[in-house]
Amino acid sequence: MIQLAFVAALSTVAGGIVAAGAGDGRVVALGLVVAMVAAPLASSPEPTVLAVTFRIVGALLAAYLLAASARAQSIVSEGSGIGVAAELAAAAAAFAVGWFVVPVKPLAGPVAAQAAGVSLLALAVVPLVGRDVLRVGSGAAVLALGISLLLEAWVGPASALQQIALTVLLVGIVGATSLLMSPSLAPATKRHPVAGMADAAAGEATDETGLEEGGRRPADAPVPLESAAAHPGRARSQASTSRRKTRQAAPASRPGQAPSVEEEAAAGLEPRAAATGSPTRARRLHPREPRR
Amino acid sequence: MSLLAFLVACGGGAVLGLAERQPGRIGRWAGPICLLAALGAALLIGSTTRVSIGDVDLVGSEYAGRFLACAAGSALLACLVAMASGWPDRLAPAALVAFGGLAVATTAVDAGVALVAGAASATAGAIVIVRSTLRADEASGRLAEIRTIAVVAAALLLAAVTVLRPAWNAASDGPVFVVAFLSLGIALAVRSGAVPFHVPAARLGHVAAPLAPALLLVWIPAGVGLLAISWSATTFGTRSDWLNAAVGVVQTVAVATLVLGSLAALVHDELEEVAAYSIVADSGFVLLALASRSDAAAEPARLWLLVFVAAKTALVAWAAATSRAFATSHLGRLRGWLRRTPLLGLTLVVIAVATLGWPGGAVYEARATLLRLALPGQLQFLFVVTMILSIACYGRLLGVGLLAPTDDVSTARSERPHWVGGPSHPPRTAAATPDTSPISARIPDAGGAEAELVAPRAGDVAAGPESVPATPKRRRSRAAALAQPIPSTTAAAPHTEEPADSAAVSASAQIPAPDQIQTDASPGTPGFRRRLALTWRANRTLETSLVVVVGAAFAVALASGQLGAAHASQFGIPLDAAAHATPTPVPPPTPAFTATPLPTLAPPATASPSSSAAPSGSVAPSPSPMPTNLPPPTRVNGQ
Numbered sequence: 012m013i014q015l016a017f018v019a020a021l022s023t024v025a026g027g028i029v030a031a032g033a034g035d036g037r038v039v040a041l042g043l044v045v046a047m048v049a050a051p052l053a054s055s056p057e058p059t060v061l062a063v064t065f066r067i068v069g070a071l072l073a074a075y076l077l078a079a080s081a082r083a084q085s086i087v088s089e090g091s092g093i094g095v096a097a098e099l100a101a102a103a104a105a106f107a108v109g110w111f112v113v114p115v116k117p118l119a120g121p122v123a124a125q126a127a128g129v130s131l132l133a134l135a136v137v138p139l140v141g142r143d144v145l146r147v148g149s150g151a152a153v154l155a156l157g158i159s160l161l162l163e164a165w166v167g168p169a170s171a172l173q174q175i176a177l178t179v180l181l182v183g184i185v186g187a188t189s190l191l192m193s194p195s196l197a198p199a200t201k202r203h204p205v206a207g208m209a210d211a212a213a214g215e216a217t218d219e220t221g222l223e224e225g226g227r228r229p230a231d232a233p234v235p236l237e238s239a240a241a242h243p244g245r246a247r248s249q250a251s252t253s254r255r256k257t258r259q260a261a262p263a264s265r266p267g268q269a270p271s272v273e274e275e276a277a278a279g280l281e282p283r284a285a286a287t288g289s290p291t292r293a294r295r296l297h298p299r300e301p302r303r
Numbered sequence: 304m305s306l307l308a309f310l311v312a313c314g315g316g317a318v319l320g321l322a323e324r325q326p327g328r329i330g331r332w333a334g335p336i337c338l339l340a341a342l343g344a345a346l347l348i349g350s351t352t353r354v355s356i357g358d359v360d361l362v363g364s365e366y367a368g369r370f371l372a373c374a375a376g377s378a379l380l381a382c383l384v385a386m387a388s389g390w391p392d393r394l395a396p397a398a399l400v401a402f403g404g405l406a407v408a409t410t411a412v413d414a415g416v417a418l419v420a421g422a423a424s425a426t427a428g429a430i431v432i433v434r435s436t437l438r439a440d441e442a443s444g445r446l447a448e449i450r451t452i453a454v455v456a457a458a459l460l461l462a463a464v465t466v467l468r469p470a471w472n473a474a475s476d477g478p479v480f481v482v483a484f485l486s487l488g489i490a491l492a493v494r495s496g497a498v499p500f501h502v503p504a505a506r507l508g509h510v511a512a513p514l515a516p517a518l519l520l521v522w523i524p525a526g527v528g529l530l531a532i533s534w535s536a537t538t539f540g541t542r543s544d545w546l547n548a549a550v551g552v553v554q555t556v557a558v559a560t561l562v563l564g565s566l567a568a569l570v571h572d573e574l575e576e577v578a579a580y581s582i583v584a585d586s587g588f589v590l591l592a593l594a595s596r597s598d599a600a601a602e603p604a605r606l607w608l609l610v611f612v613a614a615k616t617a618l619v620a621w622a623a624a625t626s627r628a629f630a631t632s633h634l635g636r637l638r639g640w641l642r643r644t645p646l647l648g649l650t651l652v653v654i655a656v657a658t659l660g661w662p663g664g665a666v667y668e669a670r671a672t673l674l675r676l677a678l679p680g681q682l683q684f685l686f687v688v689t690m691i692l693s694i695a696c697y698g699r700l701l702g703v704g705l706l707a708p709t710d711d712v713s714t715a716r717s718e719r720p721h722w723v724g725g726p727s728h729p730p731r732t733a734a735a736t737p738d739t740s741p742i743s744a745r746i747p748d749a750g751g752a753e754a755e756l757v758a759p760r761a762g763d764v765a766a767g768p769e770s771v772p773a774t775p776k777r778r779r780s781r782a783a784a785l786a787q788p789i790p791s792t793t794a795a796a797p798h799t800e801e802p803a804d805s806a807a808v809s810a811s812a813q814i815p816a817p818d819q820i821q822t823d824a825s826p827g828t829p830g831f832r833r834r835l836a837l838t839w840r841a842n843r844t845l846e847t848s849l850v851v852v853v854g855a856a857f858a859v860a861l862a863s864g865q866l867g868a869a870h871a872s873q874f875g876i877p878l879d880a881a882a883h884a885t886p887t888p889v890p891p892p893t894p895a896f897t898a899t900p901l902p903t904l905a906p907p908a909t910a911s912p913s914s915s916a917a918p919s920g921s922v923a924p925s926p927s928p929m930p931t932n933l934p935p936p937t938r939v940n941g942q
Contacts, residue, residue: 062357114471139450147446148449150453151449151457154456154457155422155456155457155460158457158461158464161464162415162460166415170413170415170416171357173359173413173419175356176416176420179404179420179423180419180422180456183423184456187426187428187430187452188449191429
């Protein structure tokens, strides 16, 4: 008979793989909610209904925070740094190690929880060393989940208050990620002076990125280079609208004359090589592709 | 009940403050009001406070109450400074979130709950890392903060795993305790910005909200430090080689933090950086407390944490108030600041006294004791070195304030009280009191929109101190604009229907003196309440300075052991009792713990030898829990 702890452990690892490997913020949120809901069920004996309910509510709240922030900003990260296949292999290997190696004897919890915890620890390593806030945050959440599973496997089931504290910690990590990955969540900073800025000057201060009231960027404002590099998804979504407008507004090139770089960009063409005839391609504005 | 009230105040204030997308009236006032309620509740927390949640008790103690009250009071003062400075940011909700977590952490008797709650409180720092710009350095600030959160959470959870003592399938527990010790040390060092991890702390002035260093570098690290030193003398009291090596690493980090942090505070020119490095340097004493592994270090460490919270919050508030008063935070442009704001100068002196103490004073002895217990005899001279460097840092700030004022300082408003439009105070002549602060005025144009006029005050413009300063608000009510006794608006009431262009022309004309304004606008002379409101606005610098003075006075009272600080520091938090009840890794057969089974004899059903039948198997109170209102026990490891 398949035990609930084993199924929950596998579900937790599957959610962790999705959270650590996905590029879209909403998919990351989905993976996290699966992992966070399944993790408490991997302990034995199962926690109380109240504790499980609290963990589920917390998981839904965390996923909502992340999904809402990702949806509003169209945030897409680079995805898995080593590829999904490598993530799967690493997770499976770590699961096997956690299943067969028992550093604590006797185990206070199920061995499936220990295996899932080790697997999540292995999955969290790669996102944590990245330079993307979304990936680092999801890696931190996966890491916290993994250590909590090890805690339950080695020490025993968590108490109700510890379950609540764990839920708050996970919600805090995911909420912090959603705050930090969103560039426009500081509506007050435009209206209030920065330290060292005069009142009147601060009142006039529109930051150099040209954000509107509420931190939103004007619809026709160009996305800065740093922003495009950090958030290629938002840059793509904005470029899709601005290209159409540019195409309608820009004068067409005369027959026989090569289109300008702006017209090419408006038409979605690949930029030309340099005028010197060098075969080198124009500098890419999006971040480096992940290694496959 | 008081602990529950504290948690409710923290939770309610955080929700109210964070739920409002645009900081409005509710969001602006909910934070300080809830901080005030939390302060009142924290003052009532004592050794008889107890809240049961599930099978875990939250037990109050005198020190936990004092610590939470000190943190809430400091946060309240910081929020008042923020409001007076025009920065009603998210500091109050973030502080409330952090204090809620710290309240659970400092009152829980279960080590697992305490460390997880401490990790949860550390996530509140993300709330104040908010800037709407998208520059690369600010993006790196976000990345640094999420990495800090990840490291602190992982380290504290790892420490919980190892401190809770599962029945390891190994010959000895030595490597496990090395991991636990290093985890606590890393969590403390990373969150407090100790020297290898100091770069994000130094950049907080650029990437975080104003006054955010108080939360990120003072309140949260103090709570984490309070948790970390609970096990210093007991769990990590063994003298194995690996653990000694780990302690050496922490000692090295602490010494580097003390010396290099003080040096960095001495050579930097931005006030935010000076304050941040000063905080980082003083946080080295908490690392020393962790590295001392002695019961004798517990009491001075607790007292130091109280003073650290109050004094360093006052320093952050002082830096913010000074930057706000002179519209710059660069020391090169702040020459002569002491002449214009003597109260802030007095505050800086008081903060220095509270931080460093005086020979025979409580905080002086606490710092000396921590350094003596944590470092070998050859390094005891570092106490004098750190004192000299800190005095030099504060003296440099004061010395810059005594130089000839720069233009920025000369044109800023002083702390001298101003009374706007009062007939009882005859207006002074322009020659007697030349005020060179810029004048701003708002004139509604024909379309109803408001145009702002900023007229640089020339030297020959006659304007007395009764003029209203420039305010940070871009929008204000039309009634307030009409009431403002600024020449081009109040004095030229018929001009209010002019379009903005003509108003600009009128603003460029000569600005009459305020006494002339009062004469011209005699039919519309504002009433007493309005004058009071205008006077309130005109004395923002003085009000901010007074709030900072109160914070510094609070700190120096704690530094002298008053307000119950010295008495409360003798008692620990409930976690101390749980840590002392847990046997050491190499337990000597001391009579006090003969009833506690040795680790090797632990029953297989429960992982922790000292744990009760609680399902968590964690460090629950021992069968004979040590009362938290008693002096800390002697060391149980015989060291």
